[in-house]
Amino acid sequence: MMGPAKNGALIYSNNIHSLAKFYTELFLMNVTRETSEFVSLVKDGFNIVIHVPLTTMPTPDFNSIKLFMAVDDLNAAKLKAEQLGGQSFAGVWSNPIFKVCNIADSDGNHIQIREFS
Secondary structure: OOOOOOOEEEEEOOOHHHHHHHHHHHHOOEEEEEOOOEEEEEEOOEEEEEEOOOOOOOOOOOOOEEEEEEOOOHHHHHHHHHHOOOEEOOOOEEOOOEEEEEEEOOOOOEEEEEEEO
């Protein structure tokens, strides 16, 4: 896989290497990139990024899995999410390849949306 994936899942974990071992050994996923903050796995075009939490992991009710999906326009996607009964959250983060922000679907599941340059 070349460059960051457009679609997949983020999994926040306090032990990224142990969790990566679980996915690589059980599902025969391949490590495509590994840093001290994340491990990126891929199989058949599906990408899982196991990431150190940005803050302390909240209560056990916290969902540590977040989908990420590519969109053409972050602002349009945030507006559409709200129109469909979801939420959009403040904040946009970027790197040289894409910008990201967070929304929630109508059930409250968080989704990271990515707008590629």
